[in-house]
Amino acid sequence: MGSFVVSFNEINKTSLPDVGGKGANLGEMSRAGLPVPPGFCVTTSAYRRFIAASDEMDRLLDSLGRLQPEQQEKIRELARQIRDHLQSAAMPGKIKSEIIDIWKNSGEEQSYAVRSSATAEDLPSASFAGQQETYLNVQGAEQLLQAVQKCWASLFTDRAIVYRAKNGFDHRAVYLSVVVQQMVFPEVSGIMFTADPVTGHRHTVSIDAGFGLGEALVSGIVTADLYQVRKGQLYKKQIAEKKKAVYPLSGGGTVVKDLSPALQSQQALPDEKIMELAELGQRIEKHFGSEQDIEWCLAGDKFYILQSRPITSLYPVPQVADHKLHVFFSLAHQQMMMDAMKPLAISIFRRIFPFGKDSVASPSPVILEAGGRLFFDSTVPLYSKLIRRFFIRNISVADDLMGDALSKFVAGEDFQREAGENRGTMRQLFKMFKPVLPFYFKGIPGILNNLFFRDPPGIIERAMAPLEQVINSYERSIMQASGAERIKRVRESVGGLLEALSDSMVHVPLGFFVLPVAGRLAKRWLDDELDVSSISKSLPGNVTSEMGLMIGDLADVARKYPEVADYLEKTEGGTFYQGLNKIKGGEIFKAELDKFMEHYGIRCPGEIDISNIRWREAPAMLIPSILNHMKSNGPGEHRERFKQGEKEAGKAIQNLLARVGKTPGGRFKVKLMSRLLAIYRNSMGLREFPKYALVRTFDIYRRAVLKEAGSLREKGILRQEDDVFYLYIEELEALLEHRLAEDAEALIDIRKKNHEHHQKLAPPRVMTSDGEAITGIRSGVEVPEGALAGTPVSSGVAEGYVKVVLRPEEAKLNKGDILVAPFTDPGWTPLFHSAKALVVEIGGMMTHGSVIAREYGIPAVVGVDNATKLLNDGQYVRVDGTKGFVEILAEKGKQS
Numbered sequence: 001m002g003s004f005v006v007s008f009n010e011i012n013k014t015s016l017p018d019v020g021g022k023g024a025n026l027g028e029m030s031r032a033g034l035p036v037p038p039g040f041c042v043t044t045s046a047y048r049r050f051i052a053a054s055d056e057m058d059r060l061l062d063s064l065g066r067l068q069p070e071q072q073e074k075i076r077e078l079a080r081q082i083r084d085h086l087q088s089a090a091m092p093g094k095i096k097s098e099i100i101d102i103w104k105n106s107g108e109e110q111s112y113a114v115r116s117s118a119t120a121e122d123l124p125s126a127s128f129a130g131q132q133e134t135y136l137n138v139q140g141a142e143q144l145l146q147a148v149q150k151c152w153a154s155l156f157t158d159r160a161i162v163y164r165a166k167n168g169f170d171h172r173a174v175y176l177s178v179v180v181q182q183m184v185f186p187e188v189s190g191i192m193f194t195a196d197p198v199t200g201h202r203h204t205v206s207i208d209a210g211f212g213l214g215e216a217l218v219s220g221i222v223t224a225d226l227y228q229v230r231k232g233q234l235y236k237k238q239i240a241e242k243k244k245a246v247y248p249l250s251g252g253g254t255v256v257k258d259l260s261p262a263l264q265s266q267q268a269l270p271d272e273k274i275m276e277l278a279e280l281g282q283r284i285e286k287h288f289g290s291e292q293d294i295e296w297c298l299a300g301d302k303f304y305i306l307q308s309r310p311i312t313s314l315y316p317v318p319q320v321a322d323h324k325l326h327v328f329f330s331l332a333h334q335q336m337m338m339d340a341m342k343p344l345a346i347s348i349f350r351r352i353f354p355f356g357k358d359s360v361a362s363p364s365p366v367i368l369e370a371g372g373r374l375f376f377d378s379t380v381p382l383y384s385k386l387i388r389r390f391f392i393r394n395i396s397v398a399d400d401l402m403g404d405a406l407s408k409f410v411a412g413e414d415f416q417r418e419a420g421e422n423r424g425t426m427r428q429l430f431k432m433f434k435p436v437l438p439f440y441f442k443g444i445p446g447i448l449n450n451l452f453f454r455d456p457p458g459i460i461e462r463a464m465a466p467l468e469q470v471i472n473s474y475e476r477s478i479m480q481a482s483g484a485e486r487i488k489r490v491r492e493s494v495g496g497l498l499e500a501l502s503d504s505m506v507h508v509p510l511g512f513f514v515l516p517v518a519g520r521l522a523k524r525w526l527d528d529e530l531d532v533s534s535i536s537k538s539l540p541g542n543v544t545s546e547m548g549l550m551i552g553d554l555a556d557v558a559r560k561y562p563e564v565a566d567y568l569e570k571t572e573g574g575t576f577y578q579g580l581n582k583i584k585g586g587e588i589f590k591a592e593l594d595k596f597m598e599h600y601g602i603r604c605p606g607e608i609d610i611s612n613i614r615w616r617e618a619p620a621m622l623i624p625s626i627l628n629h630m631k632s633n634g635p636g637e638h639r640e641r642f643k644q645g646e647k648e649a650g651k652a653i654q655n656l657l658a659r660v661g662k663t664p665g666g667r668f669k670v671k672l673m674s675r676l677l678a679i680y681r682n683s684m685g686l687r688e689f690p691k692y693a694l695v696r697t698f699d700i701y702r703r704a705v706l707k708e709a710g711s712l713r714e715k716g717i718l719r720q721e722d723d724v725f726y727l728y729i730e731e732l733e734a735l736l737e738h739r740l741a742e743d744a745e746a747l748i749d750i751r752k753k754n755h756e757h758h759q760k761l762a763p764p765r766v767m768t769s770d771g772e773a774i775t776g777i778r779s780g781v782e783v784p785e786g787a788l789a790g791t792p793v794s795s796g797v798a799e800g801y802v803k804v805v806l807r808p809e810e811a812k813l814n815k816g817d818i819l820v821a822p823f824t825d826p827g828w829t830p831l832f833h834s835a836k837a838l839v840v841e842i843g844g845m846m847t848h849g850s851v852i853a854r855e856y857g858i859p860a861v862v863g864v865d866n867a868t869k870l871l872n873d874g875q876y877v878r879v880d881g882t883k884g885f886v887e888i889l890a891e892k893g894k895q896s
Contacts, residue, residue: 004046004098007106008039018043020117020177025288025308032287035280036305039112039181040102042148044119046095047176050152054089057082061172064156069165072158079158086153091145099148100141103180111183111248112138113306114147116154119175133157136215137183139252144180151178184304185248186297188268189214190224193311194281195291195771200314200764202291202771205229205278209268211259212245214295214306221246221256225268229278239267269298277303284308315761317771318368318375325418326769327382327409328368328375333399333765333842336823336849337608340372340758343751345609347728348701349374351494352694354435360495366432372758375767380432382410383425398844400791401863404776405766439502446506451513456678460541463507463686470500471696478704484736487708490701491729501693511684512846518676522656525663533795533881534652535677536854538645542685543692544826544848545642545855547600551622551830552638555629557592561585565630568623576620593619602699605808605827608691610702611725621809625830632815632834641833645857653677687851688826695826708736717744726751765842778863783885788871790839790864792884793850798837798859799889802875804868805831818879820871824849832856837879839886841867853881861886 011019011027019027019041030036051057060082067074103112114135133154135147154160155176164171190209195202208217208224216222222244228236241264246254269277277296280303285292291314295306320326332338341349350363357364366377381391388410396403409415422428450459478489498505519530539545558564563583571579580586601616615621629638656677661670709724717735718724724732726748734740764773781789803817808828813819819835821828823842829852832838838853843862853860859881867886871877876890 022117037182042178044175082156083153115179116151117177137248186299189297192294194285200771216246316370318370326379331374336825342611342725344725356432373763401776402765405774443506456682459682466503514676537649539685544688548829628813628834787885787887790861794853794860795882796859800836
């Protein structure tokens with residue numbers, strides 16, 4: 001398509017490089033017979049020819065490419081210069097003549113809407129909607145040519161430049177087409193989403209409508225009527241007070257007019273027209289194969305479609321085999337891993353859990369992938385009234401907003417109807433939990449022995465010892481093999497992992513069993529709540545806490561040698577070890593670091609994704625934690641604090657036992673309570689053990705996969721070793737056996753683009769198979785006015801300066817800072833020694849950050865929605881970990 005102009009009926013979806021997203025979609029709809037007003041596109045070739053004729057434009061683009069998104073003033077000035085230049089430069093004669101010729105053939109007496117259409121806009125992974133300009137009611141050749149040049153210039157508005165810079169689009173690689181479309185002068189116009197853009201419900205068509213031209217809605221001049229059609233029924237009508245409307249002027253351009261009082265409150269679209277429009281929207285969605293954001297208008301009795309683009313903000317829906325209503329909760333929230341995972345990690349994780357599996361090596365049918373995250377299909381457990389309450393209560397312990405969302409879902413009419421109609425619930429439950437039952441039956445004797453007979457101090461050793469046998473066995477089996485056989489052994493071993501670790505895992509739930517019993521007894525005997533925070537300080541056997549203590553030891557070594565401390569401040573990651581050998585104290589620090597890596601080098605932030613680089617591979621990731629510790633703690637302070645926590649926990653237990661001893665039957669009660677708390681103290685540290693065990697095996701899997709990836713790279717099958725993580729494990733196995741049907745490089749390229757898109761999406765806590773995100777609310781929390789509410793998980797009150805940290809390897813905390821994070825996993829633990837209190841967006845009473853905060857004795861509030869956005873560095877806040885809120889005391893404090 002070399003021409004500078006092309007009519008809609010010559011355009012289809014393959015024309016995107018020439019006419020942009022908007023133009024390609026209009027052409028597609030025109031050719032499909034949808035009611036699109038006729039028009040044409042000025043192609044990107046015309047834009048390229050226009051800017052190529054200007055040496056000045058080349059210089060301006062060079063200058064623009066050197067600016068960063070945060071350089072707002074420089075961007076604003078340079079953008080103005082570029083727009084002025086593009087609007088004043090002479091349009092090449094051939095471009096001008098082609099535009100005039102096609103305009104005359106289209107109808108020179110008509111009025112036109114002139115819109116920009118960028119080649120990178122309205123794509124599935126990035127929406128540029130609203131980044132360029134629209135010119136309405138354009139009349140005559142001179143106005144048309146001016147509007148085209150203004151559209152070209154609009155590619156360089158401030159917001160369009162910043163958007164491209166932030167999203168990685170090269171300013172030279174984004175070209176502009178201009179859409180010229182015959183104007184329709186409607187009575188009513190608006191926007192239609194073929195899925196609810198707020199909740200994500202895929203079977204809800206959401207329509208905004210107002211009088212006059214749609215510009216009133218797009219520009220925010222008027223509040224529109226809202227109509228929603230769900231599954232063929234008019235589901236919702238919200239009639240707004242529409243005070244103004246935009247209408248065309250006879251000589252060109254538009255004007256804003258006040259509407260009469262009677263018209264202001266009138267429903268803009270009659271019910272039958274709402275249904276007709278919704279049906280048209282579904283036709284358009286079916287044509288494009290994805291949910292659409294559509295601009296429409298009604299003139300006379302006929303609807304016209306002015307543009308359509310994909311809705312890029314919808315979170316993907318987990319795919320199920322039937323058409324029933326399902327509900328899923330996010331394992332990303334449960335596992336404190338909000339980043340999108342790559343396919344290989346997903347395929348491994350889906351095989352770990354045995355729920356509903358027919359064979360050990362197959363993925364679980366109730367652990368489903370969507371948007372690079374994993375979701376648990378909880379529909380069948382919720383069908384059962386017997387299990388429902390227990391299931392939701394346990395989910396609420398981990399995340400009370402998630403629990404409330406599930407409660408809200410099961411109370412809904414749709415689910416109640418489906419649950420009532422479902423047949424064979426008990427059979428479905430048995431099939432789902434049958435593979436898990438052997439673990440429960442196997443574990444019961446061990447749990448009873450630990451509860452009633454065996455010594456509590458031996459619990460930790462009894463849990464740890466079998467793990468080493470499993471690790472050694474897996475290491476031998478997997479690393480002795482090679483090629484496809486090695487990956488096959490990885491795949492098969494993943495499915496049997498929980499069974500292999502069962503002798504260790506049987507000790508993990510002991511603390512969860514005895515704590516509520518001890519709490520109820522304290523309430524009955526003393527009419528008082530059990531002080532969980534005090535008795536939970538400095539728990540023995542917590543691998544994550546011990547890791548934090550070793551970080552402190554590293555900081556102490558670095559503190560002794562100024563050259564080491566200076567080196568840590570300045571070093572580059574790639575030469576970390578080499579430089580250590582050249583400085584005083586470097587060998588001693590390296591020996592201490594090697595000791596740390598022997599135990600914890602397998603860990604990292606986001607460690608359940610085996611594609612993430614481990615500390616052992618990139619030790620410089622630990623530097624911020626070591627430096628933060630040096631700034632926030634004195635020599636040996638971390639060890640002293642841990643010992644102090646042990647003393648305080650012991651004292652709290654002794655005080656409790658003394659009070660119990662004074663009650664009737666005190667000797668027996670003391671003996672019982674003493675054993676319960678001894679079991680709790682010696683087993684609750686194992687809360688972090690299952691993830692540690694998984695990560696130990698994941699390290700073997702990662703090394704095995706990278707070994708084979710290296711072989712594939714040497715053979716030219718993979719471009720780089722890390723590309724292997726964009727394949728599912730069964731695909732990698734097939735690739736090694738030369739039976740992968742798809743081209744590996746092409747498949748990986750697609751997966752990389754998908755992963756990049758998924759990283760930008762925020763997974764909902766709970767969603768349905770209709771795509772609806774169910775939002776939970778927190779009730780019963782009394783907070784001061786203006787404070788942020790959350791779940792109290794570690795008691796106490798602390799005041800300090802906010803430090804928002806999005807990634808632990810980038811953290812710079814000062815002593816006494818309040819750590820505000822989106823989530824925490826073991827990779828964040830080293831920062832806890834520097835924090836005065838903890839505020840986290842997701843989590844519950846037993847999630848990682850909560851457990852560690854209680855051990856360290858720092859106040860913590862979790863489940864504070866959008867905390868990292870609502871709180872800013874340097875604000876002075878009060879964190880109440882007893883009542884569950886964060887109060888801003890001063891907007892400006894120290895500069896962090």
